[in-house]
Amino acid sequence: xxxxxxxxxxxxxxxxxxxxxxxxxxxxxxxxxxxxxxxxxxxxxxxxxxxxxxxxxxxxxxxxxxxxxxxxxxxxxxxxxxxxxxxxxxxxxxxxxxxxxxxxxxxxxxxxxxxxxxxxxxxxxxxxxxxxxxxxxxxxxxxxxxxxxxxxxxxxxxxxxxxxxxxxxxxxxxxxxxxxxxxxxxxxxxxxxxxxxxxxxxxxxxxxxxxxxxxxxxxxxxxxxxxxxxxxxxxxxxxxxxxxxxxxxxxxxxxxxxxxxxxxxxxxxxxxxxxxxxxxxxxxxxxxxxxxxxxxxxxxxxxxxxxxxxxxxxxxxxxxxxxxxxxxxxxxxxxxxxxxxxxxxxxxxxxxxxxxxxxxxxxxxxxxxxxxxxxxxxxxxxxxxxxxxxxxxxxxxxxxxxxxxxxxxxxxxxxxxxxxxxxxxxxxxxxxxxxxxxxxxxxxxxxxxxxxxxxxxxxxxxxxxxxxxxxxxxxxxxxxxxxxxxxxxxxxxxxxxxxxxxxxxxxxxxxxxxxxxxxxxxxxxxxxxxxxxxxxxxxxxxxxxxxxxxxxxxxxxxxxxxxxxxxxx
DNA sequence: GCCGTTTTCGGCCCGACTGTTTTCAGTCG
Numbered sequence: 317x318x319x320x321x322x323x324x325x326x327x328x329x330x331x332x333x334x335x336x337x338x339x340x341x342x343x344x345x346x347x348x349x350x351x352x353x354x355x356x357x358x359x360x361x362x363x364x365x366x367x368x369x370x371x372x373x374x375x376x377x378x379x380x381x382x383x384x385x386x387x388x389x390x391x392x393x394x395x396x397x398x399x400x401x402x403x404x405x406x407x408x409x410x411x412x413x414x415x416x417x418x419x420x421x422x423x424x425x426x427x428x429x430x431x432x433x434x435x436x437x438x439x440x441x442x443x444x445x446x447x448x449x450x451x452x453x454x455x456x457x458x459x460x461x462x463x464x465x466x467x468x469x470x471x472x473x474x475x476x477x478x479x480x481x482x483x484x485x486x487x488x489x490x491x492x493x494x495x496x497x498x499x500x501x502x503x504x505x506x507x508x509x510x511x512x513x514x515x516x517x518x519x520x521x522x523x524x525x526x527x528x529x530x531x532x533x534x535x536x537x538x539x540x541x542x543x544x545x546x547x548x549x550x551x552x553x554x555x556x557x558x559x560x561x562x563x564x565x566x567x568x569x570x571x572x573x574x575x576x577x578x579x580x581x582x583x584x585x586x587x588x589x590x591x592x593x594x595x596x597x598x599x600x601x602x603x604x605x606x607x608x609x610x611x612x613x614x615x616x617x618x619x620x621x622x623x624x625x626x627x628x629x630x631x632x633x634x635x636x637x638x639x640x641x642x643x644x645x646x647x648x649x650x651x652x653x654x655x656x657x658x659x660x661x662x663x664x665x666x667x668x669x670x671x672x673x674x675x676x677x678x679x680x681x682x683x684x685x686x687x688x689x690x691x692x693x694x695x696x697x698x699x700x701x702x703x704x705x706x707x708x709x710x711x712x713x714x715x716x717x718x719x720x721x722x723x724x725x726x727x728x729x730x731x732x733x734x735x736x737x738x739x740x741x742x743x744x745x746x747x748x749x750x751x752x753x754x755x756x757x758x759x760x761x762x763x764x765x766x767x768x769x770x771x772x773x774x775x776x777x778x779x780x781x782x783x784x785x786x787x788x789x790x791x792x793x794x795x796x797x798x799x800x801x802x803x804x805x806x807x808x809x810x811x812x813x814x815x816x817x818x819x820x821x822x823x824x825x826x827x828x829x830x831x832x833x834x835x836x837x838x839x840x841x842x843x844x845x846x847x848x849x850x851x852x853x854x855x856x857x858x859x860x861x862x863x864x865x866x867x868x869x870x871x872x873x874x875x876x877x878x879x880x881x882x883x884x885x
Numbered sequence: 886g887c888c889g890t891t892t893t894c895g896g897c898c899c900g901a902c903t904g905t906t907t908t909c910a911g912t913c914g
C-alpha cells in the first residue's frame with residue numbers, strides 16, 4: 317500500500333467522521349496525519365520505516381496502529397466499518413463548494429438524499445428551503461455549486477494561473493487607493509497546481525478596491541463581495557480572492573494568506589504558548605498589537621527566523637527554523653546555465669545561435685543544446701550523422717562568443733528495453749547526454765524501473781530528464797520505483813533533471829527533497845523549445861525551493877569549468 | 886485523536902462572508 321493510498325483513506329475517514337458529527341479535533345487529527353504522510357519522502361511500506369510511524373508529527377498510537385494494519389493486511393477494519401455507515405456516501409457532497417459536513421448530513425437525515433443527482437433534483441424542486449438553516453438562496457447556491465464542481469473541479473497548473481494573476485495585480489495597481497499589493501496563498505508558495513489565486517492589498521479605502529475588483533474586465537462571476545474581502549471567478553474559470561488590510565497589518569496578513577493552513581495553525585499554536593494571539597491583523601498580547609507590519613515581525617514574535625513561502629507546508633520547516641537549520645534555498649541568481657534546450661534541428665522553433673544569444677542575455681555562462689535523438693518521427697530526432705553535423709555547427713557558433721559556451725548535447729530516447737537511441741561512440745562525442753522516456757509509458761512498474769535504471773547505468777548518460785513523465789492535469793507519472801531510480805543515480809553518480817516546463821515540473825517538490833536527502837544532484841532545466849521558454853526556469857527554481865534544494869545541490873549553479881569536470885567524472 | 890520543560894487531562898488557530906437569523910451556525914481558507 318502506497319503513502320498516497322493511506323493518505324486517501326485517512327482523508328476519507330476524516331470526512332465520514334465529520335459528517336457523523338464527531339469531535340472536530342478528532343477529524344482534524346486524521347487530516348493532519350494524512351497531510352504528514354502525503355509529504356513524506358519515503359514509502360511507509362518498506363519494513364524499516366514501519367517502526368517510525370508513531371513518531372511522525374500528528375500521528376500518535378491510535379492512527380499509527382491503523383496504518384500498521386493497512387500496511388500489514390491491505391485493509392483497515394475500522395475503515396471498512398465506517399464505509400458501511402449511512403453517512404459514508406455523503407462525502408461526495410463535500411466536493412460541492414458551499415456544502416460542508418453539516419448540510420450534507422442535514423439533507424440526508426431530513427430528506428433521505430444520498431447522491432449528488434438526488435441533491436440536485438431536490439434543490440431544483442425547491443425541497444431544500446424548508447430545512448432549518450436553509451432557504452431559497454441556499455438552494456440556488458447548491459445548484460450553482462454542483463455545476464461549478466462538475467465544471468471546475470480541476471486545479472490549474474501554476475504556470476497557467478501565475479501570469480493571469482499577475483495581470484490582475486497590474487490592473488489593480490493602477491488604482492491610486494492601493495498602497496501595496498502582493499500575491500499570497502499557494503500561488504506565492506509556488507505549488508505546482510493552484511486551485512485559486514489569492515491577492516492581498518493595503519489600502520485605507522478597501523470598499524473602493526472591492527468595487528474595482530469585482531468590475532474588472534476579466535470577471536465572469538462575483539462569488540462574494542464584502543467590505544474587505546471579495547471573490548470572483550475569471551473568464552478563464554479560476555477563482556481570485558482579494559483581501560484588503562491596513563498597512564500596519566500587511567506582514568501578518570501576508571503570512572496568514574500565504575499559508576499553508578497547516579503551517580499557520582502551527583505558528584498560531586506557538587503564539588498561544590507564548591500568550592499571543594496571531595491573526596491576519598497582527599500579533600497581539602491581550603489587546604496590544606506587538607507585531608504585524610512585516611512577516612519577519614510575525615516569525616520573530618514566536619522566536620523564529622523568516623521562513624521562505626515555498627517552505628511553509630508544515631513539513632518540518634518550523635522545527636528546522638527553531639534549530640537554526642533552515643536551508644539556504646537556491647535562487648535565480650545562482651543559475652549559470654540551462655542544460656536542456658531544443659532548437660529547430662529537432663522540434664524547437666529557434667536556431668542554435670538564437671537560443672545561445674537568449675541564454676547569454678539571461679546572464680548565463682552556458683547553454684546545452686539537447687535536441688531529440690529519437691526514432692519517433694514527430695520530434696525530427698537527430699540521427700548519429702546529424703548529431704555530428706550539429707557538433708560542427710555548434711563549434712562555429714561558439715567562435716562568436718566570449719565567456720559563454722554552447723554545449724553539445726542530446727536528449728536521447730530511452731527505448732523500452734533501456735537501450736538508448738544513439739550509439740555510444742556518438743554519445744561519447746557530446747559534452748552532455750540527457751536521457752528520457754518518450755514512449756511506452758504504460759510499462760509495468762518493474763519493467764519501467766529496470767528500463768530507467770539501465771539508462772542510468774549506461775556510462776554515456778549524465779542526466780535523466782523529466783524522470784517520472786507526468787504532465788500535470790493530463791498524464792499521471794508512469795509507474796516507476798523512484799527509490800530504486802534514485803539509488804541507481806547515487807551509485808552511478810548520475811544527475812536527475814528537474815524539468816521546469818510548466819506542465820511537467822518533474823521532479824516534483826517531494827521528489828526533489830528525497831533526492832537531496834539521498835545526496836543526488838539536480839539539474840534545473842527548462843526543456844525550452846523557443847527562446848521565451850528560457851524564462852520558465854523560475855518555475856523550476858520555485859519547485860526546487862519547495863523541495864528544500866540549495867545551490868550546492870544543483871549542477872547548473874557550477875561554473876562552466878567545474879561543470880565540465882563534473883560531467884567528465 | 887494528538888500532545889505536553891507550565892499539563893497524561895483538557896486543551897486543540899482565527900476571522901470574513903453568507904444566509905438565515907434576531908445573535909448565530911455553517912462554510913471557507
